Amino acid sequence: MGGNGVRILAAGLVVGMALATGCSRNDEAAGGAAARADVTLLNVSYDPTREFYKEFNEAFIAGWKAKNGQAVRVRQSHGGSGKQARSVIDGLEADVVTLALAYDIDELADKGGLLPKDWQSRLPERSAPYTSTIVFLVRKGNPRGVKDWDDLARPGISVITPNPKTSGGARWNYLAAWGYALKKELGDFSRLNDPAAAGPVAAAQAKARAFVAAIYKNVPVMDSGARGATSTFVQRGMGDVLVAWENEALLAMRELGPDKLELVAPSISILAEPPVAVIDKVVDKRGTRAVAQAYLEYLYTPEGQRLAAQHGYRPRRAAGVPEELMKQFPNLELFTIDDGFGGWAKAQAAHFADGASFDAISRP
Amino acid sequence: MKSRLQRRSVLPGFGLTMGFTLMYLSLIVLIPLSGLVLKSATMTWPAFWSTITEDRVLASLRLSFGGALIAATVNAVFGFVVAWVLVRYRFPGRRLVDALIDLPFALPTAVSGIALTAVYAPTGWLGRPLAALGIQAAYTPLGVVIAMTFVGLPFVVRTLQPALEDLDVEIEEAAASLGAGRFQAFVRVLLPALLPSLLTGFALAFSRAVGEYGSVIFIAGTTKTEIAPLVIVTKLEQYDYAGATAVALVMLVASFGLLFGINLLQRWSRRQHA
Amino acid sequence: MASASAWMRSVTPPQGRSVATTESAAVRWLLVAVAVGFLLLFLLAPLVAVFAEAFSAGLGAFLAALVDPDALSAVCLTLLVAGIAVPLNTIFGIAAAWAIAKFNFFGKNLLVTLIDLPLAVSPVISGLIYVLLFGRSGYLGPWLAAHDIKILFAAPGIVLATMFITFPFVARELIPLMQAQGTDDEEAARGLGATGWQTFLRVTLPNIKWGVLYGIVLCNARAMGEFGAVSVVSGHIRGETNTMPLHVEILYNEYNTAAAFAVASLLAVLALVTLVLKTVLEWKSARAHARPDIATAEEVRV
Incomplete structure (x- = not known):
């Protein structure tokens, strides 16, 4: 009896260990390409880029192999933009980051000292190889008649947008709405910097704040990320209108059926510039600078731009991109974050820091 | 030494x-x-204090502790009925039901989370009839309470079962022979004897529900249904380590206090049984 | 309890209870209906939903989701993590139970409370403490970076967080069990000349083996299913640092509901196996306890 008990226990432990070790060995064998890769990159990105980078990685790997004879493997990590930046600061060894907002990469430079502060000038187009904007997604037939930002502030409309505290996309949504109201009041963003217009500007800012507060009063649920918000709207049937990345809206329509959803472009929206950067500290340590740099530069090639367009991102260099891909992007007036808010650092401090405008309007 | x-x-x-x-x-x-x-x-004391008295933090602590309180109460009531039925009656499927009680223990919290969301969302099996009644479960505090109830259920049942089994039949018979009705016997004799176990189960369910993260975040949106663990994660994502740690410390002290209380309760109940 | 009576046709009180100490048939039925209804609504509906959603896109999609390389690597990582965390916590649980149950010492209650502590700590906090310790700006971060040791956002961090979460499971099962058994058997064995190790293997272990296995089963279920703590320390690198629960979340966030539920159903099957094993072990240990202890004392004489 005693021996039996020991045997059962020992057998259990051995099986556990064997499974564990056998599995890890198996892992190497199964991931044959992985084991043979000469160099690996880790691309730490935000939520909606999964599908795009999956395809882009394959194209880049094939191109790099043909040119340099080196087998590359690109590992992907996705999550909320802020959360991903936090992981990188805490030690996630990203060779490159492709995040939702410049502010998050600024944090990597400021808090982590992982790359120089002038990172944005190191690649063309302010390090944003593709852009996007904020649009609306509504149920087929647009039953609530949503046309523009004003409709989101109407009482009785239910708006789905993620939490700006955690989601980069949600901050773009918030600023797009704010900018719309500012533009409507002031007529022209240039007046923001005109000392003579200080009075009207203050009044316009107050109106914009009331307008955004009215929209957020209509938000029944805030997910922590853009992806979560989309599935809340699409799969869980919540809300009348989803405020979303244009690429996310296009993807949702493709994946989940254009017979259920409709894209509505507002009259004016924000130009979202998701930036990319090489993390100097990591690539220097791992000796991957050349391939990391080439990886990001490949985003600017006609092939990279075409893939971006295919996944719903507006290409910066539309010249080589087929016309039918360009047709999916509605024409609308776009303003930049510098136009309306004087850059990310100022926008963050004025709207999303603890105690700033978002906290004030969303007080529970 | x-x-x-x-x-x-x-x-x-x-x-x-x-x-x-x-x-x-x-x-x-x-x-x-x-x-x-x-x-x-x-952190300095004023910084710590201002962090944990932020509106958002207070609201989340209120939801976490309040929701856990409601969930533990629901579990105490229904858990009592379930334990009672399992110990006192014999019916077809009793063993199966008995085994199923531990499902929330065994089911990974992420799985519970997506499953509860699928069931209680407005498009789900139970969410649709509830929505027809004008009740929205998923993405509201109600959804949070549902998830907390789910994870806490086994604690009450499992602490009550042995106590009910050990209960001496004689005291009930004595009560009956002294002319007490069934209900009187229950309130005067059974309930006091079971109280320590019931409280222990309640406290265990409460402490599990307070800290629960995985199953709650899927069914809860954020902001209006933000639980304290989610605030910690959110603060982390904003690089606010000090803030995250402050909230974590408050929760840690609360759970340590709860745990200590539970251990005292258990000693009390052991002494009652001895 | 007579198990045969469990399958009687209607709801009855257990045998040997007088009429005065049970309720009327109507009340009995009502209570059973309430209990079963509550459980159906709260426990069974979500479980069934997992499988219904998993097969909603057909068997082919279900299988495809499971043999996907990322899913396989998540399964492997999960097995690896459980394969390390569970044995270590088992050894700890047996050692702690031996020290606590067989000896008297100052501060025993505090020690028991400390062992229980991980159960009361929110999983998110369990992850956070390792970030504070091993993160780049954490207490050990700079030293680890200088020596090129990766803990956070790699398998070691996930294993550590899992060990923390499942820390008390085996110990909690064994401490009351060994306390109830007392030290008489072991002292008798020692008196008969057995060495300490022999005493443990031949007397103690047979007495507690079902308890140990029970603890292992619970520990394993939690180790494989942990989400909150692991999510904080994982780094979410596809095909590398995603465990099965994290993979479920990723698929869920990719509009890949059917695949998410397919992987989730694998975890649900694990949960069901856990429940079956648990029931069997409870039954076994109840039988072991019903037997007099003399048999084991005699065996030592060999």
Whole structure:
């Protein structure tokens, strides 16, 4: 009896260990390409880029192999933009980051000292190889008649947008709405910097704040990320209108059926510039600078731009991109974050820091 | 040292097992946890206080503790009925039901989360009839309470079952022979005897629900249904380590207090049974 | 309890209870209906939903989701993590139970409370403490970076967080069990000349083996299913640092509901196996306890 008990226990432990070790060995064998890769990159990105980078990685790997004879493997990590930046600061060894907002990469430079502060000038187009904007997604037939930002502030409309505290996309949504109201009041963003217009500007800012507060009063649920918000709207049937990345809206329509959803472009929206950067500290340590740099530069090639367009991102260099891909992007007036808010650092401090405008309007 | 700590015993291995226990406990639990305390010690008292009295933090603590209180109460009531039925009656499928009780223990919280969301969302099996009644479950505080109830259920049932089984039939018979009705006997005799176990189960369910993260975040949106663990994660994502640690410390102190209370309760109930 | 009576046709009180100490048939039925209804609504509906959603896109999609390389690597990582965390916590649990149950010493209650502590700590905090310790700006971060040791955002961090979460499971099962058994058997064995190790293997272990296995089963279920703590320390690198629960979340966030539920159903099957094992072990240990202890004392004489 005693021996039996020991045997059962020992057998259990051995099986556990064997499974564990056998599995890890198996892992190497199964991931044959992985084991043979000469160099690996880790691309730490935000939520909606999964599908795009999956395809882009394959194209880049094939191109790099043909040119340099080196087998590359690109590992992907996705999550909320802020959360991903936090992981990188805490030690996630990203060779490159492709995040939702410049502010998050600024944090990597400021808090982590992982790359120089002038990172944005190191690649063309302010390090944003593709852009996007904020649009609306509504149920087929647009039953609530949503046309523009004003409709989101109407009482009785239910708006789905993620939490700006955690989601980069949600901050773009918030600023797009704010900018719309500012533009409507002031007529022209240039007046923001005109000392003579200080009075009207203050009044316009107050109106914009009331307008955004009215929209957020209509938000029944805030997910922590853009992806979560989309599935809340699409799969869980919540809300009348989803405020979303244009690429996310296009993807949702493709994946989940254009017979259920409709894209509505507002009259004016924000130009979202998701930036990319090489993390100097990591690539220097791992000796991957050349391939990391080439990886990001490949985003600017006609092939990279075409893939971006295919996944719903507006290409910066539309010249080589087929016309039918360009047709999916509605024409609308776009303003930049510098136009309306004087850059990310100022926008963050004025709207999303603890105690700033978002906290004030969303007080529970 | 050893002889002073330990009463003389013929059994060997005290030094070895105690040493290993203390070392492993320190490495895995105590040292990492003390890192948390150290980190929050770098905050000044006013900064700590203003962090934990932020509106958002207070609202989330209210939801976490309030929701857990409701969930534990629901579990105490229904858990009592379930334990009673399982111990006192024989019916077809009793064993199956008995085995199923532990499902929330065994089911990974992420799975519980997506499953509860699928069931209680406005498009789900139970969400649709509820929505027809004008009740929205998923993405509201109600959804949070549902998830908390789910994870806490086994605690009440499992602490009550042995106590009910050990209960002496004679005291009930005595009550009956003295002319007490069934309900009177229940309130006057059974309930006091079961109270320690019921409270223990309640406290265990409560403490599990307060800290629950995985199953709640899927069914809860954020902001209006933000629970305290989610605030910690959110603060982390904003690089606010000090803030995250402050909220974590409040929760840690609360759970340690709860745990201590539970241990006292259990000793009380053991003494009652002895 | 007579198990045969469990399958009687209607709801009855257990045998040997007088009429005065049970309720009327109507009340009995009502209570059973309430209990079963509550459980159906709260426990069974979500479980069934997992499988219904998993097969909603057909068997082919279900299988495809499971043999996906990322899913396989998540399964492997989960097995690896459980394969390390569970044995270590088992050894700890047995050692701690031996020290606590067989000896008296100062501060025993505090020690028991400390062992229980991880159960009361929110999983998110369990992850956070390792970030504070091993993160780049954490207490040990700079030293680890200088020596190129990766803990956070790699398998070691996930294993550590899992060990923390499942720390008390085996110890909690064994401490009351060994306390109830007392030290008489072991002292008798020692008196008969057995060495300490022999005493443990031949007397103690047979007495507690079902308890140990029970603890292992619970520990394993939690180790494989942990989400909150692991999510904080994982780094979410596809095909590398995603465990099965994290993979479920990723698929869920990719509009890949059917695949998410397919992987989730694998975890649900694990949960069901856990429940079956648990029931069997409870039954076994109840039988072991019903037997007199003399048999084990005699065996030592060999």
